[in-house]
Amino acid sequence: MxxxxxxxxxxxxxxxxxxxxxxxxxxxxxxxxxxxxxxxxxxxxxxxxxxxxxxxxxxxxxxxxxxxxxxxxxxxxxxxxxxxxxxxxxxxxxxxxxxxxxxxxxxxxxxxxxxxxxxxxxxxxxxxxxxxxxxxxxxxxxxxxxxxxxxxxxxxxxxxxxxxxxxxxxxxxxxxxxxVKIAHAASEDKSAALYDQLGLTPETPIVVSIGRVAFEKNIDAVLSAFAMVLQDVPTAKFIIVGDGPARSALEEHAASLDIKDSVIFVGEIEHDDTYSYYRLGDVFASASTSETQGITFIESITADTPVVAIRSEYMDDLIHDENIGTLVDEPYELVPALVKYLQAKQAGQILGQPDARANLLHQIDxxxxxxxxxxxxxxxxxxxxxxxxxxxxxxxxxxxxxxxxxxxxxxxxx
Known part of the structure; x- marks a missing residue:
């Protein structure tokens, strides 16, 4: 054809x-x-x-x-x-x-x-x-x-x-x-090299956001939530990957929250490198309510990185177990959900049922x-x-x- x-x-x-x-x-x-x-x-x-x-x-x-x-x-x-x-x-x-x-x-x-x-x-x-x-x-x-x-x-x-x-x-x-691609070769995961590049260690608790840095993505709400997360996980870092019209405003917002040293703006990257950044994160965070197909969410799931996001009809169909992620109704509710995943990483704890994630992968293949x-x-x-x-x-x-x-x-x- x-x-x-x-x-x-x-x-x-x-x-x-x-x-x-x-x-x-x-x-x-x-x-x-x-x-x-x-x-x-x-x-x-x-x-x-x-x-x-x-x-x-x-x-x-x-x-x-x-x-x-x-x-x-x-x-x-x-x-x-x-x-x-x-x-x-x-x-x-x-x-x-x-x-x-x-x-x-x-x-x-x-x-x-x-x-x-x-x-x-x-x-x-x-x-x-x-x-x-x-x-x-x-x-x-x-x-x-x-x-x-x-x-x-x-x-x-x-x-x-x-x-x-x-x-x-x-x-x-x-x-x-x-x-999205669900089967990744080990050679595609370059997250180990990113620790050195970003001045981090494998023990650093990491929240990651990947995508266009635009106002409708509500990344400012995630920044505000992350400022609260630092009270429970003070060594955490928030890595924002991507570029767009909201970047300068977000940088100013991070400074106003006095968390500038805990936030890393990576900027735009090559598409082939996105999997490594998903793997780098212990949890993927989003407060966006404008997603109709949420590619960043499903890419995160394929990288075995749980998602914390705002509830919607689309997200309800996607996330139904803690192993996949957690949905909240309001941006301030992001705080305990993010803390939960970061502390689980520190304790070596697996949340939810891994089979739930495995069953989802076929649907998003x-x-x-x-x-x-x-x-x-x-x-x-x-x-x-x-x-x-x-x-x-x-x-x-x-x-x-x-x-x-x-x-x-x-x-x-x-």
């Missing part, structure tokens, strides 16, 4: 979406399929660089979200490439520029198109003029109009599935959790993920029929653009 993945974000940009797409690409290729990435240009990628099976289209930074990019042309070029590649199916991973190009390509080639709804944009509206342009009700209008005409929709979690139902999306929706998506592709191809004429498709696309430009226009009628 020849598969086209259309996405506004891909490596070297660092995000859960980019990781999910890379994992899917690798798993589908392992099954013998040809997978092609249609994505945006990136200043970190030289224009002359040859990237097999990756096609980049002219883009600019998103005006309110500078580390994400928007393609501003390339629809006809993408169509010609897709025809040359004889794509069998289009899989869009964004509701914006490359997503629209993917819809155009599928429409012109008369092939099925599926979409993965990765992001609950209601949690990110503060990036767009501090939430003054698009309101939460407008997100439903935009999402519903974009997904109109899709052959099928992939939801990474039950939580996202229920969001799509609330949005009244008409296309069939299936839940396929994003998977990248191979399970890849097979689930391929099975969905087959269903999409079987049920696809071109019952929408070109004029109707163009009218729907125009409606989508209008809903994005005027997101309040129909809220009262929905």
């Amino acid at each position: 020849n598969i086209g993945l259309f996405t506004d974000t891909y490596f070297p940009q660092v995000s859960g979406v980019a990781t999910s797409i890379k994992t899917l690409k690798e798993q589908l290729e392992a099954q013998g399929h040809q997978v092609y990435i249609f994505t945006s240009t990136d200043p970190k990628v030289d224009e002359d660089m040859v990237e097999p099976h990756i096609y980049r289209f002219s883009s600019v930074p998103f005006v309110w979200f500078k580390d994400r990019r928007m393609t501003y042309r390339g629809g006809f070029q993408a169509l010609q490439i897709a025809k040359d590649l004889k794509l069998d199916i289009v899989h869009t991973q964004t509701e914006f520029s490359l997503g629209m190009i993917g819809k155009f390509v599928a429409r012109q080639m008369k092939i099925p198109i599926v979409h993965t709804f990765h992001t609950n944009y209601e949690d990110y509206l503060h990036y767009i003029a501090n939430g003054k342009i698009i309101r939460p009700g407008g997100v439903a209008v935009i999402a519903r109009n974009f997904m109109h005409g899709m052959t099928g929709i992939i939801s990474p979690s039950r939580q996202t599935f229920e969001t799509l139902q609330a949005y009244k999306v008409e296309a069939p929706v299936v839940i396929i959790p994003t998977g 990248e191979k399970t993920f890849g097979q689930g998506v391929y099975d969905f592709y087959q269903e999409a191809i079987e049920i696809y029929h071109d019952d929408e004429d070109d004029e109707s498709a163009e009218m729907n696309n125009a409606e989508y653009v209008r809903s994005f430009l005027h997101p309040f226009r129909r809220e009262q009628n929905d």
Whole structure:
């Protein structure tokens, strides 16, 4: 099968979406399929660089979200490439520029198109003029109009599935959790070298956070909780891995809490090094409530590092035993949970049932993920029929653009 993945974000940009797409690409290729990435240009990628099976289209930074990019042309070029590649199916991973190009390509080639709804944009509206342009009700209008005409929709979690139902999306929706690599060779674990690099020892109790350092991740709440943790575990260190718009504010927050010497900001790292940082941690901490597929959580679990996080529908499906992690309802409740895991490490104590973690690994395995998506592709191809004429498709696309430009226009009628 020849598969086209259309996405506004891909490596070297660092995000859960980019990781999910890379994992899917690798798993589908392992099954013998040809997978092609249609994505945006990136200043970190030289224009002359040859990237097999990756096609980049002219883009600019998103005006309110500078580390994400928007393609501003390339629809006809993408169509010609897709025809040359004889794509069998289009899989869009964004509701914006490359997503629209993917819809155009599928429409012109008369092939099925599926979409993965990765992001609950209601949690990110503060990036767009501090939430003054698009309101939460407008997100439903935009999402519903974009997904109109899709052959099928992939939801990474039950939580996202229920969001799509609330949005009244008409296309069939299936839940396929994003998977990650669960089998790691011993050579991939370089955590021993990180102790020296960071000035730590194997006896140091370590809380770790890995991911984009953004305000919606609520890392400031974890910092405040960690300040309290130090009263019970004074030798503990909090290692924050990643970069983003909230970093300077978090550094100031750590200083104001007088815990600057106990907090290490590592910055952005190579993706291949993330497993070593998960292994370095005795517990992974998060106060984020914006996760729809929580790749950092499941990556932590594969590294045998328990998770302490805020309860949500997604997390309830994931964490159900102390060996996997602990969920809390409020940020201040992170404190006793973090202390529990750090003190267990110091005492050499195993919490919960190891079998619970082992049973979960199959569900989050990248191979399970890849097979689930391929099975969905087959269903999409079987049920696809071109019952929408070109004029109707163009009218729907125009409606989508209008809903994005005027997101309040129909809220009262929905």
